[in-house]
Amino acid sequence: MGLGSHPSLPSILLNSHLDSVPAEPSKWLHPPFSAVRDADGLIFARGAQDDKCIAMQYLEAIRSLNSKGFVPVRTVHISLVPDEEVGGFAGWAMFVESDEFEKMNVGFALDEGQASVGDEFRVFYADRIPWNLKIKATGQPGHGSRLYDDSAMENLMKSVEVVSRFRESQFDVVKAGKALNSEVVSVNPVYVKAGVPTHDGFVMNVQPSEAEAGFDLRLTPTTDPDEMKRRIAAEWAPSVRNMSFEIIEKGPLRDCLGHPLMTATNDSNPWWLVFKQAIASAGEKLSRPEILASTTDARYIRQKGIPVLGFSPMKNTPILLHDHNEHLRDTVYMKGIQVYESLISSLSSFLEASH
Template sequence: MASPLLWTLFLISIIFFLKSHAEQEDTPITRFQQYLRFRTDHPNPNYTAAVSFLINQAQSINLSTRTIEFVPGKPVLLLTWLGSNPKLPSLLFNSHLDSVPAEADKWIHPPFSAHRTDDGRIYARGAQDDKCIGVQYLESIKNLKSRGFSPLRTVHISYVPEEEIGGFDGMEKFAVSSEFAELNVGFVVDEGQASPGDEYRVFYGDRTPWELVIRAEGIPGHGAKLYDDGAMENLMKSVELISRFRETQFDFVKAGKAANSEVISVNPVYLKAGTASNTGFVMNMQPSEAEAGYDLRLPPMADPYALKKRIAEEWAPSIRNMTYTIKEKGKLRDHLGRVIMTSTDDSNPWWSIFKKAVEATGGKLAKPEILLSSTDARYIRSLGIQVLGFSPMINTPVLVHDHNEFLKDTVFMKGIEVYESVISALCSFDGVYDQVI
């Protein structure tokens, strides 16, 4: 009779064999893992292999494919499932190819190994942000096709580059192109975020980033001298005023009167001043120039004109020998002057259909939110097109850009089911929505 130790070793070998065999199978999970292993992380994303993989997956389920490059080496991949009435406005499901970098030594599993643990966690950079939805779109269409489902509206899937660094060579150029206009898009689903609870989060707007740099000038002087209008003195006055504004915004959040994403956030990111020396800075000399940089995030309902007035008159007034620059990385109003947000009430039939489709899978939507940061959705919303941000990940910690980003296999598989319901419901809508573009 075999000893307990031999039986234990035998069982362990069987487990390892089965796990290794499962890794080699061609399943939605293994296809997800394969996509995660492509190194599309910045600063040098390699899009070629990832795009080739997606094209092969699309062709295996008879979707048409098209690759467009608005900037060499930065492809936009477009997949299409033709509807029976292509005259109706189409649907677009978007995700991005790229991911942020990962510090490998701070991960418990290599960030590009897509390691799957015994409890089903798949560790990889991009597991949540947002390669999961890029695969789920395809898997859901594959399942719908296998059941003989045919869409009324044409369904497009786009995979765009450079989202993680602003989307300027990706969706920004794609959204204003003739190729995008030809798609006749009526409604878009883009990425969202995970939810630690059991309700799916959905986003109807993004915050718009501004990069603010303020500069002060003054007459240089001895470090021991007190005098008015020095560069550092003027800059510090501005820093105090900006800090007070930040506190008033943060007070709304602390009091529960607004979410983080519903206020204007202002965060200092650098200070630059001083006269350099071989050993650091000249300590007995007051500098003639000083500079500070701020990261601002404006919710859609913010008044950009009022904020610019505040900056010009209070934060960096010329009467204190100050200048400033603002780099607006997006819009707060569309070309008709409307606030760039998607309606999440019964006035928007797309919203009603989307909500019912999620609920049909046993899911529940949380209160719609404005995204704390920004995504490629802002470029499409600025055209007057309705966009919802949605990534079906419940009971999952938010690990966007964090170490040890993971997604459980069961959550990933449930997401496919949710997208099956969402895609089939949206592309079966035969009504008309009068949006002005």
């Protein structure tokens, strides 16, 4: 599309990641990396929803606009990046600190969202932030028949029980309809490691001296990280029970001014108003703005104080990211191109907003 007619204005950025998670071919109806379209118009491919679809839709929308002679006021950039599925640390986390990114002068960005099972598009104004939490317990080793206080496995199981109660307290809020899943702190156990291994299993009559469990912890943008760490230290892995913990923080929680990483979705944000109008101009509707339950590269862009909306134009579509038989209907894909035409033309023609 080239430079905008007013290239000094803050630019528009369209971001998509090109990496995808692995697939298990034996559990798919069609080879997961072949993009097979079946007789019903379903395109089966790893990345069909997450996230190669929007990369292609950006390009097709821009090609269509160019063919019509459209000239943007603001420069439009497309970034196709690696590493998102493993945290973005060698991708956007590094790129936002580069001179190249600074020169792009980004004023507003779009990144990936998620499919909607209903007939309204979903839009996301923030991401939850993942922490990888490892809790380790130590204790007296000994014969499997003996009873000890504070054995490693006993301490770890107590910890798992406490974490489970916290999980239930958050999930109860969701079940009661008082919050969406993405609006609470989630924590889920992902592995337990203990025992003395043998060639065909574990020694059954030895109590191990160490035991470890891993948890996927997701914080909301408004979660106090210091308070969360205090909870973990005092309740989940207290040192008085010979326990320790390690947190691997998978991205920023605050922007350059120390604010939560959220994009306003009200009249205070002129970009939001343009976005809404562009969706309406395409004949579509939006559901209530949400926090994304998972995590995207958008958090690194928001960290720079740049407004970002997560949006993937997929409606009446099952949510299949990272699932077996991930697919997208061809008509949904084609409609998304039209929607992006409306968005790109409207956002890149907007004159009033600046940094």
